[in-house]
Amino acid sequence: MTGSQTLGVKVTAIEQITPLIKHFTLARRDGAALPAFSGGSHVIVVMRGADGRVHRNPYSLLSPPGDLGSYQIGVRRMEESRGGSKFMHDVLSVGSALEIANPVNLFPLEKRGRKHLLIAGGIGITPFLAQLEDLAETGSAHELHYCVRAPEHAAFLTRLQRRLDERLHVYYDSAGAAIDYEALLARQPLGTHVYVCGPAGMIERVIATAGACGWPKSHVHWEQFTAPPVGDAFHVFLARADIGIDVEPDHSLLEAIEAAGIEVPYLCRGGVCGFCRTRVLEVDGELLHHDHYLSDTEKSGGKSIMPCVSRARCRKLVLDL
Amino acid sequence: MSAQFKPDETFRGDFTFRNSPAAIRRFPLPFPEDDYMYSVNLEPHLPGPPGSVTEFAIDIDEHYVAECRERALVLAAEPLRFQALPHMMSAQWDCLELIMESLARDYPEHFSLARQGNEWHWINRPLQIDRRFRFGDPNSLPQPPLEFITRQAPGDWVVMDQRDGDLWTEAGMVTTQADWSLDFDVGMTFKEWHGPVPLAHEMHVFDRALKYLLNLRLGAPVRRLNWTMTVHPRLDTSPENYPHWGPDRAKVTPQNAGDLAHLRVELQALWRLPRSNAIVFSIRCYLISVRELASIPKWARRVHRVLETLHPALVDYKGLTRYRDAVVAWLAPRDDGAPTTPGTAPD
Numbered sequence: 001m002t003g004s005q006t007l008g009v010k011v012t013a014i015e016q017i018t019p020l021i022k023h024f025t026l027a028r029r030d031g032a033a034l035p036a037f038s039g040g041s042h043v044i045v046v047m048r049g050a051d052g053r054v055h056r057n058p059y060s061l062l063s064p065p066g067d068l069g070s071y072q073i074g075v076r077r078m079e080e081s082r083g084g085s086k087f088m089h090d091v092l093s094v095g096s097a098l099e100i101a102n103p104v105n106l107f108p109l110e111k112r113g114r115k116h117l118l119i120a121g122g123i124g125i126t127p128f129l130a131q132l133e134d135l136a137e138t139g140s141a142h143e144l145h146y147c148v149r150a151p152e153h154a155a156f157l158t159r160l161q162r163r164l165d166e167r168l169h170v171y172y173d174s175a176g177a178a179i180d181y182e183a184l185l186a187r188q189p190l191g192t193h194v195y196v197c198g199p200a201g202m203i204e205r206v207i208a209t210a211g212a213c214g215w216p217k218s219h220v221h222w223e224q225f226t227a228p229p230v231g232d233a234f235h236v237f238l239a240r241a242d243i244g245i246d247v248e249p250d251h252s253l254l255e256a257i258e259a260a261g262i263e264v265p266y267l268c269r270g271g272v273c274g275f276c277r278t279r280v281l282e283v284d285g286e287l288l289h290h291d292h293y294l295s296d297t298e299k300s301g302g303k304s305i306m307p308c309v310s311r312a313r314c315r316k317l318v319l320d321l
Numbered sequence: 322m323s324a325q326f327k328p329d330e331t332f333r334g335d336f337t338f339r340n341s342p343a344a345i346r347r348f349p350l351p352f353p354e355d356d357y358m359y360s361v362n363l364e365p366h367l368p369g370p371p372g373s374v375t376e377f378a379i380d381i382d383e384h385y386v387a388e389c390r391e392r393a394l395v396l397a398a399e400p401l402r403f404q405a406l407p408h409m410m411s412a413q414w415d416c417l418e419l420i421m422e423s424l425a426r427d428y429p430e431h432f433s434l435a436r437q438g439n440e441w442h443w444i445n446r447p448l449q450i451d452r453r454f455r456f457g458d459p460n461s462l463p464q465p466p467l468e469f470i471t472r473q474a475p476g477d478w479v480v481m482d483q484r485d486g487d488l489w490t491e492a493g494m495v496t497t498q499a500d501w502s503l504d505f506d507v508g509m510t511f512k513e514w515h516g517p518v519p520l521a522h523e524m525h526v527f528d529r530a531l532k533y534l535l536n537l538r539l540g541a542p543v544r545r546l547n548w549t550m551t552v553h554p555r556l557d558t559s560p561e562n563y564p565h566w567g568p569d570r571a572k573v574t575p576q577n578a579g580d581l582a583h584l585r586v587e588l589q590a591l592w593r594l595p596r597s598n599a600i601v602f603s604i605r606c607y608l609i610s611v612r613e614l615a616s617i618p619k620w621a622r623r624v625h626r627v628l629e630t631l632h633p634a635l636v637d638y639k640g641l642t643r644y645r646d647a648v649v650a651w652l653a654p655r656d657d658g659a660p661t662t663p664g665t666a667p668d
Contacts, residue, residue: 005541035539036415036595065596102539105598110484111408218485267536275536 006046006099007034011092012070021123021155022089025063026071029097033068037061039131040107040223043071044269046099047087054258055084058225058270060197061103062129062156071100074155076123082230082250104267107223109134113193116142119179119206121198122153127223128197129156132163143167145184147198150174181209195221225270226290228252231311238262238321239281253307262321264307271309278319280305285314326447328386333394338554340613344383348609349374350665351546351586355626357635359521363533366542366590374588375544377427379420379474380605386447388475388497388556395496395557396472401504402559403468405480405492412480412492413467414457415594416601420470445473467492476588476605479503481511483598488534490514497556497606499549499585500640505560519634537593537600544590549639550648551585554608573644578651579612582644584624611648615655617667622659625652 013025028034040060047055063072075088092098107127109116116135118128125146135142144164148154150172160168171177185194185206194215196206203222210220230250237244238257247256254276257264267273271291280287280303289299291306298304305312305319330338340348351357369375374382395402405413421443425434435442439456450473454461462469471478471494479493488511495503506514511531512522521527537543551558552569573581588605615621628641628649636645662668 005538036418037539038411038596038598041598102541103595104538108483108598111411111482111597267538273536 006101009034009071009098009100011094011096011098014092014094017074018153018155020153021074021076023155024073024075024088024092026073026098026100027069034071035102036068037065037103037130038105038108039065039134040109040127041065041103041105041130042107042127042225042268043073043103044101044266045073045088046101047084047091049083049087049091053083054255055082055087056255056269057084057088057227058268060107060126060130062126064133065130066133074123074126078227080230082228082252084227104273106268106272107195107197107221109195110193110219110221111138113191113219114140115189115192116140117184117188117192117194118142118144119147119194119196119198119202120144121147121196121202122149123155124196124198124202124224125156125160126197128195129159131195132160136163143169145169145171145179147171147173147179147202181205182213185209185213185215191219193219193221195223197223200224223272224292225268225272226292226309227270228255228309229290229311231288232313234312234314234317236312237316237318239318240321247311252309253305253311257307257319257321264321266308269308271306274306276306276308277304278307278321279303280317281320282316282318283312283314284316285312287312287314287317324381324383324385326386327383328390330384330387332387332391332554332556336553336555338384338387338608340609341383342616345609345613345616346667347373347382348614349546349586349588349607350614350620350623351548352623352627353663353665355623355661356630357627358632359524359526362545363530363543364545366544366592374605374607378423378542378590379427379476379603380588381424381428381431381475385475389448389473391556392472392494392496399561402496403465403471403494404503404507405465405467406507409467409480409482409492409597409599410459412482412594412597412599412601413465415597415599416478416480417466417470418456419592419594419601420474424474448473468494476603479602479604480594481600481602483535483600486535487511488531488600495604496559498559498604499551499587499606500558500560500563502560517638519638520632534591534600537591539593539595542590542592544588547587547589549585550641550644551583551608552581552644554583554610556606556608570640570643573647575647575650578644578647579615580610582611582648582651583608584611584614611651615652618655619661619668621652621655622657623661623665625649625656626661628652 008029009026010029012027015023017023042058042060044056059073061071077089078085120128196203233249234247245256245260247253264276266276274293288311290309374380421434424432431446433444441456442453444451477495477497481488482491490506490509493503512527558566586607590603592601
């Protein structure tokens, strides 16, 4: 996407729903309907700070997909925020203007599935809230397993209970509860699809357990947006633009390129979609790959980088941009 | 273009289909150069110049009413030209919305759509349809939603579900096709569907096209042109009906090629659909006789050169083996060897 294809929205409601999570409602500034979407979609929210810094963060849409009057997102304050979630929490108020891009779904439900097993960790609950609305429409079997630190962190619990009843299973770390992944996956009917969104360890655990239980890869779905990690500053040369830029510790490579006025196509800004893949022409040090897109061979090959989340530790990095 | 419909023209039997001079001038010639080879020629489906076939998202031209009648004739004989697998219902509604919204916005003199929540009122004046229905409720329409709206929409429509990193052909309305069958291809992946296309697989055209389409964005449709040739202005050149049209290819001679042979151009547009995350692929067929085409001197030269130098594998795949030479011979006296100007616009 490019900056020109955004929708102008304003914040119409903000609610602090847990000590760390705020719930935002967004509506078009011109009053028009928002685009319909499918459960699992996210939008990129463009935030312009007073210092001129632009943040573009992906947030899953958690409102009912049939509601075109407003979108809802949930934002967790990140302890090591580079500024995006801090901006959302501290700067926005009701009436604030934002730009968002059209929804993109990189975590869709499999429409032919007869049973859907949803596993969420913490803020990873958000895409499932919209998916549950889609599942209620189709009537296919589903259940949700939701892990949170402690009861006060269990966002959207009332809405989930109302929607799911006995198909909701909540696990509190504070009470020592945990999902028994082996038992959970082993007892599913053949052909079940599993979806997981949460911390990296949870996703890896589900993928590994499903593999060990003999589940085909096509039935294992996950989404993890990686926030661009903070790192050491480094210098990049953009060969086609013929300019050198510095990437500050709390800026991503993609943000630094955009700040220099160069557009790179992207969809997720979280190391998932592969859209911003960029050719590396020269590097005299180490590429620090943080994405989930490139294969291990491609990562070690050093010919490509995903600038949305990945960095470099080197004296010289030349990109084909 | 404010089109004067020609409701009585036919695409079978006496073949009374003709292009008006205005329709000839707006014909989407797919040859920007004097030779032709495949490419991933996708571009954003943005509004083109006023009067062009891409001025609006969906083009309504002088043949609209006659084409819809032709579609109804095909469906009456072969209902399986429309198909939709059960999990494609949300995509069917997405398509209905896309087509109704586009037509009502771009051709208010012909179509109107009033939405009150899920209570919709659709009016199609050229086809004299006035229908109230409940969006999302298939029982409120006389046919499945995709069939209902594509009986009123020009061109073929194929809907692809996206999963497992692939696109699956799982719904569609296909009655104006260049020798392929939805009934045969339904359920196939993107590369299976395109399996018969020569050369392109080796050129990795489909790897690149698939990767591009998997990332197709809502609100950012894309398009391309494709082409072949057909004897007579026959829209329904389907494998099912091969006995009716296949033998025609032996009738073309250097004397009659200008009137019998038609260039068949497909304006293909692809949209990401919002509720289903599926992709709809519209394949709009434009026909023009070689004589009509040659009324534009630049096009006579251009098409003569393209056909003369066409790769033999493409001659075979496009079904031109029997009559390409006859068309080239008919066009030869109309090509004086002068250079052609770049692009496709008539001089």
